[in-house]
Amino acid sequence: AQRVTQPEKLLSVFKGAPVELKCNYSYSGSPELFWYVQYSRQRLQLLLRHISRESIKGFTADLNKGETSFHLKKPFAQEEDSAMYYCALNWGGYQKVTFGTGTKLQVIP
């Protein structure tokens, strides 16, 4: 069965330090992976998707099919990055999505 695993519930880093939020998935088909972010008092929104291979707000994520991972990275954390981050897998005819349990990123000033 498809699964998305985010092993860290909370990740605390100092401002300016590198950030890596881990995401591993299990899916036998071709994965479509996303990172969503939820800032305090805001709705969940898309941060980036693997197919775009883009950098948003300094964040990047590379799909590693060999390791079945889609880790989110940023070289220098900012205070405004503090938020809840969810990794998500689209599968099974597009309409089905599985989210990870989320990682709360706390950037310490």
Added chain:
Amino acid sequence: NAGVTQTPKFQVLKTGQSMTLQCAQDMNHNSMYWYRQDPGMGLRLIYYSASEGTTDKGEVPNGYNVSRLNKREFSLRLESAAPSQTSVYFCASSRGDSPSYEQYFGPGTRLTVT
């Protein structure tokens, strides 16, 4: 465009009461979804509607029913609320015709069942 809207924003129910959560989107999306968000559990799919006129169960459908009223609206009904249904409920929509399209979320409804 308002995007995805949800009503109400907050609700307190007593055990056994019923209520309907409303969701509407103005992006002409085909697919709509209902999730619940619980601490440590992330987002779990309750029901989804791939297109107008169709609905399917997600991961945690027990205790809920849904109606895809038209292309814009997708409602979630709790027939007999239980304390285990205390959660934040999110509605989302997407174009649905490709796995590369993201979901757009509503602001959420915070439901407490006492």
